Amino acid sequence: MSAPGPGAVESVARPQGGSRIAARFAELKNQGRGALIPFLEAYDPDPATSMAILRGMPGAGADLIEIGVPFTDPMADGPIIQLASQRGLKAGATMAGTLAMVRDFRTEDTTTPVILMGYLNPILSYGAERFVTDAQASGVDGLIVVDMPPEEAEVLAPSALAAGIDIIRLVAPTTDEARLPVVLNASSGFVYYVAITGITGTRSADPEALRQAIPRLRRHTDLPIAIGFGVRTPEQAGEASRIADGAVVASALIDTLAHSLDEQGRAKPDSVRKVLDQVRGLAEAVRSGA
């Protein structure tokens, strides 16, 4: 397996004066709105289609982008992202291939933060140190490693942070007062609030519960907070981005992509457009301030 070398993009991989994620949230705060953070799974259903979706996302209104790194055993994900993961793997997704997508993206876009979301084993298999080096060189800004709680982060977090890559952590409704500081103190970039007790894409977030939960988090952290798991519609995204600082939409977009595929699971000519149109709709709701 050959690693993607740093290549010509090294100069643009990191902006002057700190993190792209912090810069983007600060910029949005000045605009008085929250962030839309759409998700795509690498190589789903094929490398070219997922690359086209990634490239099109900023233009469609993505403020930050989350890329899922396919894994055979995505423990925290519901059926929609599980299937996306399987399609990605079938299309040949690897860590090297996912990093190459980010590197290609960075040749055109040097400001939109890119966050990789995945599980620890493919990173360990790639080699944690080598992964941090290559992720930095490719222009990755943050990592969500689902099965790496603060207690197990030694293997990756210190070197990632030293390389300027944020470790974004999930906080769940079940994370109690005693545990909250443990998780938040080990977070950087932003905090990902899991809106439901459950897995991705299975239930809808309850705005009332969110209005209670987000201030509880704010008492413990100054980091921006994004809400995910259970944010599907433009209305929900708009609401979540106003209650917190951003909304992550994943399963709803993957669902659209999955439904756009032909019977053999291949992308059709309008697959990319359908996903990006949906991103546009979400972005409008986030920007409307209504």
Added chain:
Amino acid sequence: MNKPVTPPLRPNTFKSGPDSAGRFGGFGGRYVAETLMPLILEVEAAYTAARNDPGFDKEWRWLLKEYVGRPSPLWFAERITKHCAGLAGKPGHGAKVYFKREDLNHTGAHKINAVIGQILLARRMGKKRIIAETGAGQHGVATATACALFGLPCTVFMGAVDVERQQPNVFRMKLLGAEVVPVTSGAATLKDAMNEALRHWVANVEDTYYCIGTVAGPHPYPVMVRDFQSVIGEEVRWQLAEQEGEGRLPDVLVAAIGGGSNAMGLFFPFLDDPSVEIHGVEAGGHGVDTPAHAASLTGGRPGVLHGNRTYLLQDEHGQILEGHSISAGLDYPGVGPEHSWLHELGRVQYVNATDQEALDAFQLCTRLEGIIPALEPAHALAHVLRLAPTLPADKIIVMNMSGRGDKDIFTVAGHLGVKI
């Protein structure tokens, strides 16, 4: 990880693990999503409290005696011993072979020991329903049984492929009142059943306890299941002394390894007895030099899955591979983290037996001892049949007969070309 690991120092005791982080050396831990973390911390706190409560131990032991039927016999397998002496071909050879008869437990396997313990724990925690994963169905049946006894609703997650090939156990679980959920995600086998059970747990935190069947998963499951299963080895210690004389220890312990709970249960009480050699037998499938096996320690490398760092069957990219074994109880791509640690320390030797060797041992045991073994311990027996002839006749091998083979007769018939 790809980095070479420095050889671990040999500890003063092999029984000190895990540490407070749930680690056995570099293995184990709590690699779970934050959504799960509060749950496993709650289980850990409850288990620590229960262990320090004599009333908990007393109730568990009473149930093991009166409901499960413990102690299980330690049977001197005289005809197997004679057979091995015959294979030895030289006088004075052929070690004595004993079977620890976990197959005689209620529900027919060792699984019930840890299930009873965990259900008592769930009750202490005020949980109202139980979930479990199962591969061959033995752990599912044991859990459904205990839930029937305690009047608790039970949901068992089982790979859709396993549901098809283990119909009798599926029907048993349903008779016992459990709901069996076929899991179609991933490869639709045991590892996917475990993923699905974990997902379901996260979504049903308040009232649900997850009863794990083996010495794997996030801390505290590996230590908790090992502690409960250690009743096996503790009994062997006094039972052998009764039959062979005060202070007589086994010379070799042998047990089959899937996740490794029956093996940990037999091995753990003897880890600090240096005269006792310990052999774990992994499922060699079609052979460990083919892709079709489930020998994680022999053919895998360390990684993270299902909440713990341990040896895993995985490809060069860290994607998890499917294990293969004739035994549905062994085809798990991981292994308990304590086994990984004992493997690296060299305290336990991990070997393997193929599908064919297990099938041969299955038939031999049935004819010579009148015991139909499960295909899991048939792997252990295959190793015993290789090992015993090489040892002097005054040596003693204790093998864990971890389950009975009724559930496997259809599989075996299929392989023998018999239609039933």
